[in-house]
Amino acid sequence: MVFPVIKVETGVTLLGGGNSTPAMVSQALTQAKTLVAADGGAQIALDLGHMPDAVIGDFDSLDSKARTAIEASRFYHVPEQNSTDFEKCLTRIEAPYLLGVGFLGARVDHELAVLNAVVRHPERKIVLLGTHDTCVHLTSPLSIRLPIGTRVSLFPLSRVTGRSVGLTWPIEGIEFAPDGRGGTSNEACGTQVDIEMDGDGMLLFLPVEALDALLKALGIKAL
Incomplete structure (x- = not known):
């Protein structure tokens, strides 16, 4: 059983290492103030002037500068390779909803894996925000x-x-x-x-x- 490492009563902005802009991240944080970075998303957060509340992943894409700049207690290393960093985050965050930034519009295989994970977790309310699109799994009318x-x-x-x-x-x-x-x-x-x-x-x-x-x-x- 996987236990959550982040538990909040409001939304979470989940930042990936794919395409994002300062405006997209700021827009998401306006709505969901807790910021969790998926692996390499940590350096993107820092580059945009945001300190992530947590970093979750297998850390194969984690920049050494991010390791130095972020305090150790905020890192949650999940070494298994049976899931993506997105899903590692998804299964370790307990929140009413997630706004995912940096998961659409970059590598096609990564994007498809994210969409697959969204559909395999219909119990979660996840909105993905990209450069051109926003996406949600229709689990209710x-x-x-x-x-x-x-x-x-x-x-x-x-x-x-x-x-x-x-x-x-x-x-x-x-x-x-x-x-x-x-x-x-x-x-x-x-x-x-x-x-x-x-x-x-x-x-x-x-x-x-x-x-x-x-x-x-x-x-x-x-x-």
Whole structure:
């Protein structure tokens, strides 16, 4: 059994070593003030002027400067190689929600591994924030207010069906599958979009400009 090393009653910003910008990290920290770095994300945090509350990972990407700059009590070394640093963090953080920055838009294999982990942990509320997109696993009905014409992309990582209201191309009656039908580049045709899936496995991608609307729809209140 894995026990949490970080337990907070508010959100956690989880910073990876992939693509991120100062604005993205600042935006996430405004919403989720506890900062946890996944391995090499520690140096990115320091470069942006943020001291991580914890660093979790196998430390194969950890910069020696970060080891020196961060006090030893904040490091949580997990040497096993059966999971990614993202999942090592995910299983050791106890928080109502996580905002993941630096996990989208870099190496494709790393990004796919993160998305796989998100779907395999449907009990966790995780929002990924990238340069162009924000992503969430649809584990419960979602009602979100979006400007008409907003891109709404659905990508399945398992076979799943569902229903929608407010999309240009309704999804009812479609069987989605990772090796079959996807739902990329749909769009909002009304100011409110309602999506309900019949099971786990569907990822929702929205433009990064829709982050605030997504957080509100997920019941994550602004601090």
